[in-house]
Amino acid sequence: MLVWSTEEGSFSACARKLGKAQSAVSQGISNLEIDIGIQLFDRTTRKPTLTEDGKRIYAYAKSVLALTGELDSVVKAIQNEEEPNLRLAFDNALFTHKLSSILGAFSRQFPKTQIELLSVPCSDIAELVVNRQAEIGIMFTTPPLIQELEYCYIGSQPFCAVCHPESALLLNEKVSISQLVNHRQLYLRGISGEGLMHLPKISPDIWYCNGFDTTVKLVEENLGWAFLPLHMANKAITNGNLATFNFELDDKPWMMPVDLVTHKGIKKGVAFQWLFDRLKSLV
Structure with missing residues (x-):
């Protein structure tokens, strides 16, 4: 109520935003002032304005409110079984504008899944995936094929x-x-x-x-x-x-074939599958 009353400009506007009566908002602010022993609003003006102490409290209250929103997002991500992180290994020759665009879309779709980007020579990527140090590899095809890995050809460069x-x-x-x-x-x-x-x-x-x-x-x-x-x-x-x-x-x-590689034993969560499917159109 403190944050929204300040940002909306009045108790009545805050009440409309919350779908409550204005008296409920006024009482809520008064109760908060009593609880912390600090007057937050100057009520001598036509519209309540923050006191100097109120301005200090408001800055922290706004941060707490933002963190509460972040917490809600994390809870939702966990409920949707979204992975907390994914590691993507790639040869720097394959880091194109299209890959950047795919990662941007991933960030918007899964804001609470952390991405770790590993830029390594393609001949070292398979080993990272085999050792579970990367969930997805993007590499030029390098025979022989490794039994523990799954390969998905996505085109040639x-x-x-x-x-x-x-x-x-x-x-x-x-x-x-x-x-x-x-x-x-x-x-x-x-x-x-x-x-x-x-x-x-x-x-x-x-x-x-x-x-x-x-x-x-x-x-x-x-x-x-x-x-x-x-x-x-x-x-x-x-x-x-x-x-x-x-x-x-x-x-x-000269055309070099490009593969996506994953470990056969990996658990393919929703974020993994979303990213893997988009990477198929990379080349």
């Missing part, structure tokens, strides 16, 4: 071969494998030591990275060439920091 704009590779109309072996290759590899099966190692001179964002920076410094997800390379290509080259095996775009 295009890759391209890139180099620095001043690289000698661009002097060739079409680059052969024999020419590529003379230039350092930048290659993604996780902590596990595994790389991406669908992307070949060509050069004997290889620098390894555990993230495509790092690979982009190294190519921009003219430290080697690499296969990169097209959407990550496009901005740097447009800005003139990277260039694509024609590779003799590139008759068609």
Whole structure:
């Protein structure tokens, strides 16, 4: 009553909001003042206004009211059997605007379920899911398949071969494998030591990275060439920091299959299932 009387501007407006008689609100405020021994409202004006002490009490009362609303939301989430938290592991090459949008919608649908985002190389994601350190993984397909996991193919992402704009590779109309072996290759590899099966190692001179964002920076410094997800390379290509080259095996775009992975023994609650279903449209 204190908060709503203050924010609505009068006891009568508060009464209308609560669906009570004005006398009930007036009596409730009076009883509160008696209980705490503090005059909250100055009643000498046409409309009751907060006293200086009342202003201090109001600030705390408003916080308590907000926490009460939060408590009600948590109780509702528990009653709906919504999970308290979910962990999502993904390769940073798969953190697209669409994934951000899905997470935004999840936040609105399940405001009391905490999300933990784990950005790791895709070759390390399966191990996190197997060890129950993540409930859902989003990864490029990395055979062999693991018995404990369930896989859901959601599409493929295009890759391209890139180099620095001043690289000698661009002097060739079409680059052969024999020419590529003379230039350092930048290659993604996780902590596990595994790389991406669908992307070949060509050069004997290889620098390894555990993230495509790092690979982009190294190519921009003219430290080697690499296969990169097209959407990550496009901005740097447009800005003139990277260039694509024609590779003799590139008759068609390199397409990397993408999977959602979960543990077969996981309990699939309502928040999990909602998120999993939306992630199927990620790619």
